[in-house]
Amino acid sequence: MSVAIENFVKAIYKNDKNDGNDTKPGNIAKKLGISNAAATDMAKSLANKNLINYEKYKALELTEEGEKLALKVIRKHRLWEAFLHKTFDMSLHEIHKEAELLEHETSDFLANKISAYLGNPKFDPHGDPIPNENGEITTKDTSITLSKTKEGNAYIISRLMSDDKEFFDFCAIHGLKYGNTIIVEKQFVKNKMTQITINNNTILLNEDFTKIIYVNEKK
Amino acid sequence: MSVAIENFVKAIYKNDKNDGNDTKPGNIAKKLGISNAAATDMAKSLANKNLINYEKYKALELTEEGEKLALKVIRKHRLWEAFLHKTFDMSLHEIHKEAELLEHETSDFLANKISAYLGNPKFDPHGDPIPNENGEITTKDTSITLSKTKEGNAYIISRLMSDDKEFFDFCAIHGLKYGNTIIVEKQFVKNKMTQITINNNTILLNEDFTKIIYVNEKK
DNA sequence: ATTAAAGTTTAAGTATCCTTAAATTTTGTT
DNA sequence: AACAAAATTTAAGGATACTTAAACTTTAAT
Numbered sequence: 001m002s003v004a005i006e007n008f009v010k011a012i013y014k015n016d017k018n019d020g021n022d023t024k025p026g027n028i029a030k031k032l033g034i035s036n037a038a039a040t041d042m043a044k045s046l047a048n049k050n051l052i053n054y055e056k057y058k059a060l061e062l063t064e065e066g067e068k069l070a071l072k073v074i075r076k077h078r079l080w081e082a083f084l085h086k087t088f089d090m091s092l093h094e095i096h097k098e099a100e101l102l103e104h105e106t107s108d109f110l111a112n113k114i115s116a117y118l119g120n121p122k123f124d125p126h127g128d129p130i131p132n133e134n135g136e137i138t139t140k141d142t143s144i145t146l147s148k149t150k151e152g153n154a155y156i157i158s159r160l161m162s163d164d165k166e167f168f169d170f171c172a173i174h175g176l177k178y179g180n181t182i183i184v185e186k187q188f189v190k191n192k193m194t195q196i197t198i199n200n201n202t203i204l205l206n207e208d209f210t211k212i213i214y215v216n217e218k219k
Numbered sequence: 220m221s222v223a224i225e226n227f228v229k230a231i232y233k234n235d236k237n238d239g240n241d242t243k244p245g246n247i248a249k250k251l252g253i254s255n256a257a258a259t260d261m262a263k264s265l266a267n268k269n270l271i272n273y274e275k276y277k278a279l280e281l282t283e284e285g286e287k288l289a290l291k292v293i294r295k296h297r298l299w300e301a302f303l304h305k306t307f308d309m310s311l312h313e314i315h316k317e318a319e320l321l322e323h324e325t326s327d328f329l330a331n332k333i334s335a336y337l338g339n340p341k342f343d344p345h346g347d348p349i350p351n352e353n354g355e356i357t358t359k360d361t362s363i364t365l366s367k368t369k370e371g372n373a374y375i376i377s378r379l380m381s382d383d384k385e386f387f388d389f390c391a392i393h394g395l396k397y398g399n400t401i402i403v404e405k406q407f408v409k410n411k412m413t414q415i416t417i418n419n420n421t422i423l424l425n426e427d428f429t430k431i432i433y434v435n436e437k438k
Numbered sequence: 439a440t441t442a443a444a445g446t447t448t449a450a451g452t453a454t455c456c457t458t459a460a461a462t463t464t465t466g467t468t
Numbered sequence: 469a470a471c472a473a474a475a476t477t478t479a480a481g482g483a484t485a486c487t488t489a490a491a492c493t494t495t496a497a498t
Contacts (some may be wrong), residue, residue, distance in 0.1 A: 004454080042456095056463085253487090260485075
């Protein structure tokens with residue numbers, strides 16, 4: 001499917017499920033920066049391709065097929081964001097722009113490679129859920145804070161929930177980064193500290209940090 | 220610039236500098252899988268954009284600007300190939316297909332990130348040189364095709380110039396890989412075949428293959 | 439030098455994705 | 469319920485990147 005079509009079904013999906021706007025052509029047009037007439041044209045064309053249901057003057061509805069396509073594009077977008085963020089240390093703003101382009105030129109095969117490389121994360125660095133290969137989406141974040149992890153297990157960092165520069169400097173020094181793997185060595189329950197291994201280094205983290213580092217169990 | 224335009228200038232560049240074909244519209248058309256008429260149309264359009272010099276019935280010539288664009292696209296292609304190969308352990312055939320798509324949707328910024336991540340390599344996994352940020356290819360390519368090698372000499376494979384999966388499967392089976400050493404046993408001039416030894420195995424290669432395997436003499 | 443083959447260009451036309459302007463339908467207000 | 473405002477659709481048209489078929493130019497062989 002063309003870039004225009006992929007962006008169109010994505011816009012419908014997001015208006016419907018995320019942004020709470022209605023999905024009449026005018027709203028989609030505004031989101032995509034095209035004229036209303038162009039949106040109507042495209043709606044007819046997508047109806048012919050069985051990607052949406054279209055009735056004149058009504059809101060646009062994705063068919064099952066259309067929703068699948070939208071979820072594929074969203075999956076690729078969020079995987080790229082996660083990957084670029086982890087691999088190249090790019091800011092959340094930068095990764096969005098790049099992902100917006102790359103999402104349309106990424107094979108399912110490559111998307112799966114990226115996903116596996118990252119440990120099949122369920123959420124991107126913004127905290128948005130990443131649909132799996134079958135278009136299934138986890139709406140609830142099942143990641144847990146480091147403080148709740150179990151000794152001996154391996155985890156992948158899914159979120160660093162802080163605005164604090166000192167914290168991020170600390171993370172940068174020790175390789176604590178979205179997508180990276182850590183092993184939880186010991187939970188010091190009474191002192192609320194956690195000892196982890198990352199890149200063959202052992203770090204002891206206190207409560208301040210174990211409560212803002214979110215992880216998923218590595219499988 | 221559009222994908223079509225980027226692919227067009229890339230095809231001219233490669234025909235001219237790599238493949239030794241002339242750059243008349245017909246040859247470009249064949250390479251891109253479009254009609255001769257489409258190639259002529261595009262040639263006129265690119266002349267208007269000052270990317271090529273165009274005279275009726277003559278070979279197409281890239282302007283300085285056109286060559287710069289071609290080199291940018293080639294840079295991105297080869298960086299993606301190197302990156303995907305290294306990061307996801309994808310085969311040479313797989314990385315080519317993906318890079319062919321990604322090269323057009325990659326910002327200069329991201330290309331530089333990839334390059335830096337890889338340690339600013341000068342060659343991709345096929346052995347092709349990667350232009351730098353300014354479009355300079357610093358290393359002079361002195362490699363020749365297998366068809367032009369001398370009997371009895373040892374050579375190092377420097378490039379495998381193909382998009383064909385069967386070819387790469389063949390290469391994988393026989394150890395024909397960038398950097399490996401072969402000995403040219405015999406040139407069957409009349410039949411345009413070359414007999415080589417690699418890993419103590421003897422292989423007879425026909426013209427299809429001897430024209431796309433590039434080597435450097437081993438000293 | 440002629441001529442047939444090979445290659446290139448022109449002409450006419452198609453699909454996609456966009457535009458603006460005019461016509462039509464829906465919506466919201468009284 | 470009527471009417472104006474807002475939104476949507478239709479109509480006409482443009483740019484890009486292609487197609488096939490016909491006309492033209494170059495080339496290569498005798």
